[in-house]
Amino acid sequence: MNLPEKAEDTFIQRYFARLATDDGAFGLHDDAASISVPDHQDLIVSTDTLVADVHFFAEDPPAKIAQKALRVNLSDIAAKGARPVGYFLNLTLPDAFMRSDEWMSEFSHGLQQDQSEFNVHLMGGDTVRCANTGVITICAYGVVPTGQMVRRNGAEAGDRLYVTGTIGDAALGLLMRKAKLHGLDTIDQDIGDAIRALDPQIKRHTEDRYLLPQPRTGISSALLAHASAAMDVSDGLVGDARTLANASSVALKIHTDQIPYSTGLEILSDESILQRICLTGGDDYEILCTVPAGQCASFEDSAVAANIAVAHIGHVKSGSGVEVIGNDGKELSFSQSSYDHFS
Amino acid sequence: MNLPEKAEDTFIQRYFARLATDDGAFGLHDDAASISVPDHQDLIVSTDTLVADVHFFAEDPPAKIAQKALRVNLSDIAAKGARPVGYFLNLTLPDAFMRSDEWMSEFSHGLQQDQSEFNVHLMGGDTVRCANTGVITICAYGVVPTGQMVRRNGAEAGDRLYVTGTIGDAALGLLMRKAKLHGLDTIDQDIGDAIRALDPQIKRHTEDRYLLPQPRTGISSALLAHASAAMDVSDGLVGDARTLANASSVALKIHTDQIPYSTGLEILSDESILQRICLTGGDDYEILCTVPAGQCASFEDSAVAANIAVAHIGHVKSGSGVEVIGNDGKELSFSQSSYDHFS
Missing domain, CATH: 3.90.650.10 (PurM-like C-terminal domain)
Known part of the structure; x- marks a missing residue:
């Protein structure tokens, strides 16, 4: 019995697999990603959720929505003195967006552009189609030398x-x-x-x-x-x-x-x-x-x-x-x- | 000028800071978490989004909603042969839920119970209050010896x-x-x-x-x-x-x-x-x-x-x-x- 490909798998392969070029993302074909952290480095992780009509307008260009979701996380990583490396994308979008090849292609293309600009890779994520909600969560990570993350709490009088x-x-x-x-x-x-x-x-x-x-x-x-x-x-x-x-x-x-x-x-x-x-x-x-x-x-x-x-x-x-x-x-x-x- | 504490910070400290007991979570007081991965280990990362009325019922007990969101991710981590370690929580909930001390306390208590049961820690996350949407994303991670993640692609005839x-x-x-x-x-x-x-x-x-x-x-x-x-x-x-x-x-x-x-x-x-x-x-x-x-x-x-x-x-x-x-x-x-x- 050869069953048809699951619609979600087809969707992921169509719009996101080409963004997952790191070996540890396994082409988005597995349950999880594997991250190899170099010796003497810490992984610095930040995650932000953007909600339609709270953090962006649903009618914004899809490429820009995608890039904003990624960039607000890269901003946190950079603030900690870390070099960004990769990210996970959890996408909850209204049916109409996810069924629009144009919308999804532009969204994916926006990410691809930023991956080149900031030298990061998609490592995994999840996609859920729903009635009327636009919620985008990105969890991004970078690396710093062990114990060196720049904290909020180190300011001293005279600085x-x-x-x-x-x-x-x-x-x-x-x-x-x-x-x-x-x-x-x-x-x-x-x-x-x-x-x-x-x-x-x-x-x-x-x-x-x-x-x-x-x-x-x-x-x-x-x-x-x-x-x-x-x-x-x-x-x-x-x-x-x-x-x-x-x-x-x-x-x-x-x-x-x-x-x-x-x-x-x-x-x-x-x-x-x-x-x-x-x-x-x-x-x-x-x-x-x-x-x-x-x-x-x-x-x-x-x-x-x-x-x-x-x-x-x-x-x-x-x-x-x-x-x-x-x-x-x-x-x-x-x-x-x-x-x-x-x- | 001493300004009032931001409402979001107060909320995070009230319901989530006690779950963030790992040093690298910095008590949820920083932009990012720092994860120290032992030498010769890979970090195995999985993330799933649960949407109200797709993956759970909004009227379910809040502790159970929280635990389900965590557990579906721990399931992925376990399937890869990894020992779970920590997770990030991104919470987008209707105003009425987030303003309910009872709902939030039970949600948080559910996580605390599962943290004890599965020996994991909250490392960070994000919270967004919105009109009518319940979207919970958890990104969980664990560790395996370098290169040893159990993949989907290793089955061979005779197994x-x-x-x-x-x-x-x-x-x-x-x-x-x-x-x-x-x-x-x-x-x-x-x-x-x-x-x-x-x-x-x-x-x-x-x-x-x-x-x-x-x-x-x-x-x-x-x-x-x-x-x-x-x-x-x-x-x-x-x-x-x-x-x-x-x-x-x-x-x-x-x-x-x-x-x-x-x-x-x-x-x-x-x-x-x-x-x-x-x-x-x-x-x-x-x-x-x-x-x-x-x-x-x-x-x-x-x-x-x-x-x-x-x-x-x-x-x-x-x-x-x-x-x-x-x-x-x-x-x-x-x-x-x-x-x-x-x-």
């Missing part, structure tokens, strides 16, 4: 505080998306007016940053060599800085005039409602880290060599919490410090 | 075919659940009549088996030592046997009179509609394996020592596909060989 790239683009990009979807008049009038005043080019740039994060994998070896603590900024700079401060039992002082903004947003002042959104909105996927004063020059040199901008935005003090100091030298206060889908 | 435990309980249990939910009259009349004829005790037993799989982790060292190929039976014995046959490029011959059934189901004959359900229904989470003839005695001894029943249900031949031989020596045919949520 300097850095952040990569630019802050707030994605939070503004999400606003742009919502404004497009529901109309500018559904947004708080002050914010709507501020958005209208922005250059169309910077509006497009922020939307792109929301759609497709740029994980700073290039900075991981500089973090490993020099950072006392690091984490990725995914839920808003101020709130994530608070998390790092708490983990390290220190205080962080941030100067708003040192925050790196994209070209077109440098105009943001402490009085700008948009700056507030930039500092507390989510989806930056930049890296916040602390570096002992004596290693800052080497850290900055390594960042230049890796072609990743880093900005010295503040420093570590004894105490607790986060101080955000405005242009006039006075402390700003925030009622909500970060994106919190639980609140 | 004997074994299965652990009993077959079909969970598939019948799912039928019982559906009958209770929607009434026996919504089920095919022949099946309804057959169910009515069963003893109430066996009905309860099958429901329990559906609710809570028993992963055969105790058999993993016997598999590692003796099996030429193995996989867990999750989508139906006949279909999964076909998968193993295809992977190994061999044929499998199964004798229905050798299939192990639970007490109260031995009455099933080749003519019984329930036997057909047992052989092709899902959720067994037993282990199907092939063992070279010369090692069968040692394999059976090891299984006895591990207190896990194994039944010799057939053998491996050259050729392809699966032959299921009935009591009268004639081949049975199946229109659908396994549960296939894609079909």
